[in-house]
Amino acid sequence: MTPDAFKTATTDPTWLLAAVIDNKSLLIEAYATIANLNVTSLSLYSGPFDQQSGSWWAKTGKLFYSDRFAADLGWFGTGDADLKKMARRDAFKQHYAPYLKQAQTLLLPHHGSEHNFHPELLTAIEPGLILASAAPHGKWRHPGTAVVQAVASTGQPLWVVTEAEASRIVEFAELILP
Numbered sequence: 772m773t774p775d776a777f778k779t780a781t782t783d784p785t786w787l788l789a790a791v792i793d794n795k796s797l798l799i800e801a802y803a804t805i806a807n808l809n810v811t812s813l814s815l816y817s818g819p820f821d822q823q824s825g826s827w828w829a830k831t832g833k834l835f836y837s838d839r840f841a842a843d844l845g846w847f848g849t850g851d852a853d854l855k856k857m858a859r860r861d862a863f864k865q866h867y868a869p870y871l872k873q874a875q876t877l878l879l880p881h882h883g884s885e886h887n888f889h890p891e892l893l894t895a896i897e898p899g900l901i902l903a904s905a906a907p908h909g910k911w912r913h914p915g916t917a918v919v920q921a922v923a924s925t926g927q928p929l930w931v932v933t934e935a936e937a938s939r940i941v942e943f944a945e946l947i948l949p
Contacts, residue, residue, distance in 0.1 A: 777801045786848065809851035814863065818845025818872045845873040846942070847896060849880040854904060855889045864895050876900040883914025883929070891922040900930065902940060907933045 780786050791796050792816070805811060836947075847867070854860045864871065874896050881887035883903030893901070901922050907949040914931060922929040933939045 772782070772797065772800060774804050777804075809853060809887070812850035812852045812880075813848075814850055814867075815848045816845055816867055816874065817848070818870065818873055828934070844875055845870055846876040846878075847874045847898070848878045849892075851881040851887065853887050854880050854892055855885075855887055857889075860889055860891060865889045865924075871896050871937050874898055876902065879903045879914065879918065879929075881913070882906075882911065883918045883931070884911070885915030885917050888915070888925070893921060893925050899927065900942070901925075901927050902930050904932045904933055907935065 780790070802808065802811070847870075849863075852859065852863065854863055875898060877892070877896050877898035877900070879888060879902065880892075882905040903914040903918070905911075914929065919929055930938075930940055932940055
């Protein structure tokens with residue numbers, strides 16, 4: 772199956788479900804045609820479907836964000852998405868438009884890489900907690916300096932989560948239902 776044929780087929784939910792459950796070889800074949808697997812990265816919004824209010828707090832290492840009332844209890848994980856490219860960033864914003872302002876937490880794309888990030892992401896989402904998951908030592912040097920500066924320019928800290936227990940982030944959210 773060509774990449775274009777695969778793209779067309781994935782618009783049919785019935786075909787997609789069958790491909791994922793029953794046709795592992797189709798997925799392997801499709802992935803084999805892609806040079807950069809980061810392009811296929813999964814982004815995820817987790818949170819209320821509708822705008823809802825509630826309490827949110829997070830423990831970040833030795834600091835604790837005190838309980839605060841928020842109308843944005845959601846969470847965005849961007850995987851390795853290349854959101855530096857305008858076309859991909861615009862597609863991301865269009866797809867997630869109803870949820871952009873509902874996210875309190877943003878996990879930056881590709882460990883905070885300068886090659887996958889654009890500052891517009893911060894203004895589109897306006898998160899209260901900005902995270903990068905990155906190994907403490909490595910040749911990649913994530914998060915990138917320009918990313919750290921872009922986050923600092925919002926007045927928010929950038930929390931880098933590593934394998935070290937002290938870098939662990941724990942979040943809690945509690946919805947207030949009518």
